[in-house]
Amino acid sequence: MAYDQFEENDQGDASESSDRQPPAKVIATRGSRPTGGLGCALVGIVLILVIILIGVALLLPPFLIGDRLFNTPFAALNQQTPGTSTNGLTLSLAPGTSSNGFGVRLNSTERDVFTGQKDANKADAAWIRMAHAALPSSLTLISPVYEIESQGTAPSAISLTVALPPEANSATTDLYRYDTQDNRWQFIPAHVSADGSQMVARLTTIPDRVGLFDTQRLVPIIGTSVDAGQALSANATQVANVVHPAGLQPNAAGALQGVLPAGIEAAKGYAIVPVIRNFTDPAALDVATLTTLMQNSALRTSHVIRLVEFASSKSYQGISIDYRGLSADQRDNFSAFITELADKLHNANLTLAVVVPFPAQTNGGFDTGAYDWQAIGAAADSLQVLLPLNPQAYADNGAVSSGLRWAVGEVNRARLQVAFSLLSVQETAGSFAPVTYTDALAPLGQVSVKPQGVLAPGTQLRADLNGYTTLFMTLDSSGTPAIKYFAPDGTIAGTMWLTTGTVLAKRLSLINAYHIAGIVALDLSLPGISPDVSSALEAYKVNQPADAQPSALALHWTVMSQGKLVGEASSGPGTPFFFSPDNGSDGVQIGAEIVGARGTFGPVAVRVASATPTPTITPTSTSTPTPTRTPTLTRTPTVIGT
16 A cells, blocks of 8 residues: 555656656667656565455455355354354363454364265365274264364363264264374273263364264183282183282382282283282271372372382383272372373383272263373373272163263273272171182071981981071072171171172173273182173173073972982072972982072981892692791981981
8 A cells, every 4th residue: 555655656756757847758779768667666576465464364364254255154152152053063161261353164074985985075085084084993983073173262161962873872872083194093081971962062173173982892811810819720821811910009109118919920921910009908098108208299200100110120011090088179189190100101011000989970970080081091091990899880781880870071082990809898887898709608507407307208308508597688689699698686797799700790781881891800810709690701701691681599309219309499688498208218318509609418318118028938849848938128228418
């Protein structure tokens, strides 16, 4: 504009002088140069450059004239218009946030185009090719891929909702983002809406593109732990592919103390990942030492260094951290510790697993206390969630089911494992403790048969169990059989919940429905587990459905004689079994087993008396004295058992 004004003023001055003097006629001669030609050329060049710069500026933010003229305009988001939508995606300001000149433009690429079933346009072909190549094989796109462009100052957080396709399985659906600069797909924490129609997420950064994916079941990780003084059983090595030897604890200086169990060796078909704990007995946690380490950044870093040194000292795949009992005010410190430790372990080509307690369910969802699942899950390679001991937590729509549904929205399910005990459980006054399978059945007692001694044929026998007065509980949807024991005064002494292979198979089926990475069977090497749990783990390992379903408990009585079944009946506990042996055998064996679980009682052998008949005397043709009658022999019975 200044140059135009300058030129106009020049023209005005020239006009005024023309009144006084006629313009001179310029005659070009050889070697002469036109006066003023260079200046005009420079002015023209500068003018063109200015016009170009103005045009470029108009094409760039915040003007974006090209977008305004030829593309979908940006939607301004503010308190009056907090969100915008397209084709199933809604982006809005997160509650409690504001924006300054923030706008977004949403576009979508249909699934058939992304998967190559339809041709992509030239503008999208390049990023589609890169994004498709970077997609993990375990993910299947089930929605459009949504593109998000933004301008202005982004708010501190945004909300995304993506409509679930009608055929989607919400239990196995995840939301992922793709950022062109990183060229990788990343999990976005998101949860299914209350009505089950959408996935809802809150983000603090704007992704380039997002999409919904169905997740496939992975080859499961089956881990087990072995404490100091215990031995890794041969059965465990056949099932587990990760072993967590335990026995080391941190001290107040951040160093490690203790000893690991012997006999766990590399190159035996399983990875070795030692677990560092703040306890030897889970009932006696060392929270004080742990708090000191977490709240002091220098000690925390020193502890990280000691852990990395230990993990690098042998052929370990990595380490696992099981630090329990921290108070909620250490949440940020623990997350910082895990992030720092994960970075250093990854730099050493080692992995990190973190054990966290099962979250407390609240009216608004779940409370994880000192353990920020999103932060830990983003840093560590594995998040291992301790499942409750209470067997009823496995009931339909119970704590485990709802907890897993929430967990896969917080943490990438490919990094999520659950840890649980294989032992049976004793419930006393609302508290739960693991017990061996044998101990869970011991209060039933043994088979008692009356009357005792050698019995005449036809004598009625009464058989029952001589332990506590018991009640077999009705089987609930958890599928866990339970026996309630009563003291002599009629009060409840306790309830034993039996963990059998069938029970475990049902629980694994529930866990498997969420396509998580695997499990940790904490006590697989202990002798007190039911002998049939290994078959359930083997079936889980190869994704084989459970053959049997849990059934109600009952006592099944049998009577055997000379290897043949001669009597049987089923009843509940406290109901005697009656049987009258005949004279076809000199003994019977009476035993019982628990239907719906694994447990046998007896057998008890009972002798039955039988008479030997008098022999017949055959006369001869010669006269002989009358023979003396031989008395009948009565066999003296021997009692085998009572």
